[in-house]
């Protein structure tokens with residue numbers, strides 16, 4: 001198996017926790033803070049945080065086109081919470097998406113306010129059963145395109161999905177010591193890299 005490097009977009013949000021989860025799974029982690037680093041990595045995680053703030057920083061540091069190109073290149077991308085909002089093809093109430101890569105329609109802040117944050121064990125198809133999932137002002141997936149596989153539901157809402165190279169979830173998989181979701185993404189990246 002060849003060595004892989006996973007980037008975590010390091011402009012805002014839960015960056016350190018993703019790095020720790022990647023390293024716990026034995027892969028290399030890169031905090032991506034400049035455009036050159038996008039060329040060194042085999043897959044990219046866009047963390048949770050605040051999508052509007054992250055978007056502002058993406059624009060400020062000219063990341064938008066390179067992120068779109070990264071998506072077009074076929075390399076795996078994993079959006080968690082705010083990262084899923086950034087990855088989606090459309091967002092409720094917004095005329096334009098952000099990166100607009102994954103064929104899902106998202107609604108923001110679907111599970112209440114910050115103080116209503118909660119943790120629940122979810123069965124995530126092909127990933128893990130009883131996975132501790134932390135929801136913090138989380139979005140949900142309202143609709144998916146035809147090539148999107150739904151991986152998990154909570155309260156009749158879609159909260160995790162995959163479309164080929166794209167993986168997304170409403171919650172924060174990096175905030176507990178259970179690194180199985182991260183491990184699933186790392187395997188996606190390994191398979192993709194061996195393929196080329």
Ligand code: GLN
Nearest residue numbers: 048049050051081082137
């Ligand atoms: N509510 C945030 C947003 O809309 C997402 C929250 C999170 O990433 N924990 O960007």
